[in-house]
Amino acid sequence: MGNPAVQLTQVTKAFGEVLAVSDIDLRIEDGEFFSLLGPSGCGKTTTLRIIAGFEMPTQGDVLIRGRSMGQTPPFKRPVNTVFQNYALFPHMTIEQNVAFGLEMKKVDKAETQRRVGEALEMVRLPNMGKRRPHQLSGGQQQRVALARALVNEPEVLLLDEPLGALDLKLRKAMQLELKRLQSQVGITFVYVTHDQEEALTMSDRIAVMNDGEVLQVGSPVEIYEHPTSGFVADFIGESNMLYGTVYAVEGTEAVILVDGTVPVRAHTDYDLSHGQRAGVVVRPEKITLGNGGALLGRVEEVVYIGTDTRYSIRLTDSTTLIVREQNGNSDQVRLYEAGEEVSVGWSPAQAIVLVD
């Protein structure tokens, strides 16, 4: 052991002139639920296909359990894939679909039958074995695709936006189901998604990708609370970006002068120098209104969204803040009105300085 389940070393993939993936290093640990998250066209699916062996990297190498994959074709790799459109074989029954991998490995009939039964049981689809894929609902087809992959007991299961085609409610249910399955079988999952909420809910760790590069790798909490780039801060959840120059630094706390007029306190992990350009990220839910905050703004818009109220506060001519306040006990709610002046504040530890 000791080897990571999957390791990508300086992997680059070019399609003609276009770099789909450029110089990626990743280490996916054994038993992890690892997500590749990014907007469409960011290279996450290509990365998954490189691990599966459908694409060969232009440069670099993929190691699975420490073994170099080089030019190994997909059918010789100890991984299985759940495809976005499920790719169930329409001319075979559910049982035949699930048994396909075992048949290719020449597992004997009795054992195949037992394992197929177990796999269908595991995805909660017993008694469906004799049906054909088109007789099943989208959610059921999804489960068959999972069973067909998991029955082979792969070292790594690759999932390419497997819940993309399902409606919201079913998707939520399948997210929990996938999480349950993963902890049950203990197999490493590499999960591709463009849905940040899905990634945050399910993953042990997330790699945020954009333009073929990995921008940040970390746990959901790290990614959300300590984004290292404006893109990550913006892509994961909602965030306010304030731009300005460094005014003062005291240890890990800095004062950034936003738009040359508004001093904002924020946490920094960087060595900053006076006058340097910098950005500050603050999550809308970390900001409090009233309570004698250090800044003054004017309420521009109030949107009531059930559990929360969302305010848009103009701080300076070029800067507005989005603020989310939870609607707790109705007596305690003080709804601000549009046009009202309000003080705005946050704990300096909740705001993060970014430099480009």
Place this chain on the structure above:
Amino acid sequence: MASSSTTPSTQPVTEGHPTSRVSSGFASFWRQLGKFLLSGWALIFFVFLYLPIVTLIVFSFNESRFATEWSGFTLQWYGELFQNRLLGLALRNSLIVAFSTTLISTAIGTMVAVALERFDFKGKLPIDALLFLPIIIPDIAMGIMLLSFFALLNQSLGFVTIIIAHTAFNISFVAVIVRARMADIDPTLEEAANDLGANEWQAFWRVGFPLLLPGILAGALTAFTLSLDDYVVTFFVSGPGSTTLPVRVYGMIRRGVTPEINALSSLLLVASMILVVLSLALQRRSSRLNV
């Protein structure tokens, strides 16, 4: 409805009622008429198409030698047909040609379709365009071209030349039909098979081929029908002893249409229709399978 007329406020409604009923009556009249005319038109169309065929079949059972009068029912012509040694020979020749052609053109046509649909290579576009040429080229041009080609090669005319000629145009038909089927098959299916441990060969035979099979069979049936029915091209490239059924029949017609020919045409018609229906059924079945 009637009670509402008592209050003045609803009067416009009651006044409007009869007029709207009249107009809807008119509308339904026109709709009825349109329906009637349309179905009448369809009927005329089908009569136009099928009347000659029906006449042909009816007169194949006519006792009289002449197609101008009906003198009673007989199976005599069918009997004579089966006694005709030359026709029997021609039918045998036709079947030999049709089976060989179907086998060769289906194999090559399918490979062409797979290559064009699955792989990218230099010159794909021109090949793709050239594929349609044998379909749109006039039969007579094709016949003359092939004849001069064989003459150039000093190839004596016979089964070989007929089979080559039929294969030449049938490859295109098979390739086009198989390709249409192939475009409907999700390429990730074979990827999924690879992912589950099947090599390229296994993936094709276990997944690609079974899904393609209805298209291949439809292509084969089309090739068989076209080969069996072809007259023009065959006329140019057939030699002594290799006369096919359509060529033989044409030779007989030159001496006048006999009831024997009516009987033969009826049989050919029924056989062709069965093949066409089979081919269509296969294509429909396959498109349903992929939902």
